[in-house]
Amino acid sequence: MTQKPIEQNFQEKVIRLIRNIPSGMVATYGQIAKCAGNPRGARQVSYILHALSGKEKLPWHRVINSKGGISLKPRHGYELQKQLLEDEGIVFDDDDRVDLKRFGWLNQGRLDK
DNA sequence: CATATGACGATAT
DNA sequence: AATATCGCCATAT
Numbered sequence: 001m002t003q004k005p006i007e008q009n010f011q012e013k014v015i016r017l018i019r020n021i022p023s024g025m026v027a028t029y030g031q032i033a034k035c036a037g038n039p040r041g042a043r044q045v046s047y048i049l050h051a052l053s054g055k056e057k058l059p060w061h062r063v064i065n066s067k068g069g070i071s072l073k074p075r076h077g078y079e080l081q082k083q084l085l086e087d088e089g090i091v092f093d094d095d096d097r098v099d100l101k102r103f104g105w106l107n108q109g110r111l112d113k
Numbered sequence: 114c115a116t117a118t119g120a121c122g123a124t125a126t
Numbered sequence: 127a128a129t130a131t132c133g134c135c136a137t138a139t
Binding site for chain 3: 010011033038040041042043044047048051
């Protein structure tokens with residue numbers, strides 16, 4: 001079967017996954033998209049978030065890009081997201097980046113220094 | 114139906 | 127390492 005597993009529930013899955021992100025953790029768009037069945041659907045995740053973040057009451061602030069940084073533009077949520085993450089215990093380095101090795105969801109690379 | 118866009122990602126330079 | 131460009135795919139117009 002060459003049928004591609006069209007996941008019409010992609011959006012629903014994404015929402016569910018985001019809701020499953022534990023507090024104090026962050027997930028990347030690509031990670032969520034992959035778990036939802038579309039390894040290349042990172043952009044769609046962002047679109048879904050933008051569309052339903054307020055309606056579905058999703059912890060959108062726990063979703064960041066693969067660099068561990070916030071993709072939002074300043075004065076447009078960037079500061080808000082950063083603040084929310086810091087409020088949950090997430091730490092940003094001097095590059096405004098989160099250590100995915102420690103806070104990355106499903107990627108808890110325990111450094112245990 | 115065609116074109117444009119986007120809270121991304123990977124690769125090339 | 128930082129910037130530029132292309133690719134992906136759903137939604138909007």
